[in-house]
Amino acid sequence: xxxxxxxxxxxxxxxxxxxxxxxxxxxxxxxxxxxxxxxxxxxxxxxxxxxxxxxxxxxxxxxxxxxxxxxxxxxxxxxxxxxxxxxxxxxxxxxxxxxxxxxxxxxxxxxxxxxxxxxxxxxxxxxxxxxxxxxxxxxxxxxxxxxxxxxxxxxxxxxxxxxxxxxxxxxxxxxxxxx
Numbered sequence: 556x557x558x559x560x561x562x563x564x565x566x567x568x569x570x571x572x573x574x575x576x577x578x579x580x581x582x583x584x585x586x587x588x589x590x591x592x593x594x595x596x597x598x599x600x601x602x603x604x605x606x607x608x609x610x611x612x613x614x615x616x617x618x619x620x621x622x623x624x625x626x627x628x629x630x631x632x633x634x635x636x637x638x639x640x641x642x643x644x645x646x647x648x649x650x651x652x653x654x655x656x657x658x659x660x661x662x663x664x665x666x667x668x669x670x671x672x673x674x675x676x677x678x679x680x681x682x683x684x685x686x687x688x689x690x691x692x693x694x695x696x697x698x699x700x701x702x703x704x705x706x707x708x709x710x711x712x713x714x715x716x717x718x719x720x721x722x723x724x725x726x727x728x729x730x731x732x733x734x
Contacts, residue, residue: 624669644672
């Protein structure tokens with residue numbers, strides 16, 4: 556695991572004793588964009604006295620396009636900015652003075668939060684997909700009902716056609732034209 560650290564306005568005082576982590580210090584936050592990141596193996600610790608808009612935008616972009624566990628420590632922040640950063644659920648925010656002695660605990664917390672947030676996002680994607688499939692099935696059944704079939708008859712017809720084709724009902728309705 557590689558831990559990237561970035562201290563914007565104070566010296567890098569993190570002392571990591573765990574030997575299976577490689578620590579890379581960044582001189583400025585923008586340097587993270589030049590690094591090929593792996594969400595299973597990398598983590599970013601960003602420490603600043605005040606979270607500013609430019610850094611917030613970069614962190615949001617990072618979480619959108621190349622998400623990794625992220626620990627942010629700031630003494631000052633705007634509530635709206637912090638809310639935007641925390642919305643994804645993958646960011647661990649540590650307010651106030653950072654205690655380097657707690658770093659390993661914070662890293663474990665960040666990795667856990669990141670993993671749980673990723674699981675939740677996958678569940679949301681699956682639920683949204685299932686909902687879209689149900690909506691499409693309802694539209695196809697409604698079309699068949701306009702042609703005189705009852706809802707159970709329309710459902711039975713779709714099941715039979717899917718079975719005859721060797722595909723699921725969901726795959727069948729996706730192949731049918733709606734117009």
